[in-house]
Amino acid sequence: MTAMLWQAIAILAFILAFATTASADVAIPQLTGRVIDQTGTLSSSDIATLSQKLRDFETRKGSQIAVLIVPTTQPETIEQFSIRVADAWKIGRKKVDDGAILVVAKNDRHLRIEVGYGLEGALTDVTSRRIIDEIITPKFRTGEFSGGISDGVDRMIRVIDGEPLPVPSPTVNFGNLDDIAPLFIVTLFASIGVGGFFRAMLGRLVGSLATGGIIAVLSWLILGSAAIALALGALGFVIGFIADLFSAMAPSSGRSRGGSWSSGSSAGGWSSGSSSDSGSFSGGGGSFGGGGASGSW
Structure with missing residues (x-):
């Protein structure tokens, strides 16, 4: 009798657990x-x-x-x-x-x-x-x-x-990381390579500023974000200026100033990015009180 009672309790518990799971709210x-x-x-x-x-x-x-x-x-x-x-x-x-x-x-x-x-x-x-x-x-x-x-x-x-x-x-549009990563790499190479050409023509300070300005303009045209464009432009200026400073301090290797630098990359491969929202959209903190309407078909 006791065994049958425990079996009945177990079956009832199973049914209750199933019913509870079945009635759970949609996530x-x-x-x-x-x-x-x-x-x-x-x-x-x-x-x-x-x-x-x-x-x-x-x-x-x-x-x-x-x-x-x-x-x-x-x-x-x-x-x-x-x-x-x-x-x-x-x-x-x-x-x-x-x-x-x-x-x-x-x-x-x-x-x-x-x-x-x-x-x-x-x-x-x-x-x-x-x-x-x-x-x-x-x-x-x-x-x-x-x-x-x-x-x-x-x-x-x-x-x-x-x-x-x-x-x-005005918001800071950080864009898609898939867009920013290639631009960061291009900025690195362009600051050293293409920047060497401008620094050789215009001098270390003005040439670095010109390089940073060009990077900023191109970044803005591609990403549409002034904040990111300014950041990449500033990064390009700093990298170029420091790289040129170190090259001036380094022992001569027999090359003419800026003569053997190359860009290492081309702006022709830059992409405007995907139209997907994935990972780049979130609510702004708005509140709701149940207003609206429902219907069926």
Whole structure:
């Protein structure tokens, strides 16, 4: 009898553990980009195009918009899940709270526009519901998920554009490490090699300044970041100046000053980088209070 009782307790414990696991909330995805699709609904080109659109909008307006597609939010409602996502991601600028998130639960056939405090006057509950009902869900019903999301985001952008928001503060764009690393290497070689030519013509100080200036301009054209351009330019000046100082102090090797230096690299191989958001996007600290609207198709 005792053995049967223990078996019954073990079976009951197993059932309870299974039920608890089955009812666990869906984990909030890590914020790795402006568009996160856990269902494979969007193609890589769709994601890249949409991400670029949202990136350009943030640069111009300051407001952040993110898109999340998940298979399901069960056992939570989409409203419960979306506010958890908003609290975790903190889309939008801190104290401006100008973020919005479009969440799609594909298998549940539910979607929601979650709106930050700072946008509730423009992207109202009524406006959000109209965007869902009139723009997004009609295309979802025909299987045009990419078109529905893209058109919905376009309308969200137009609505937010009409809201007077603080002008985006100048930010330091550190770019992608894949872009900066090659530029750092080129800076090193150009400071010593190409810089030797300018120092031979213009003198140590002026030649080093000219080398640093050229590196800074080219870096700015490639990365679009004044901060990084200035940093690389300054680095080029320092490396060139010190290298020339040491070469002047070193015993003569029989070569003419600057005559045997070579650049060791060419600017022709520089790349503007990938359009991917991977690793370079994060929320700005925005707050949400449950504003927005939900819908289904």
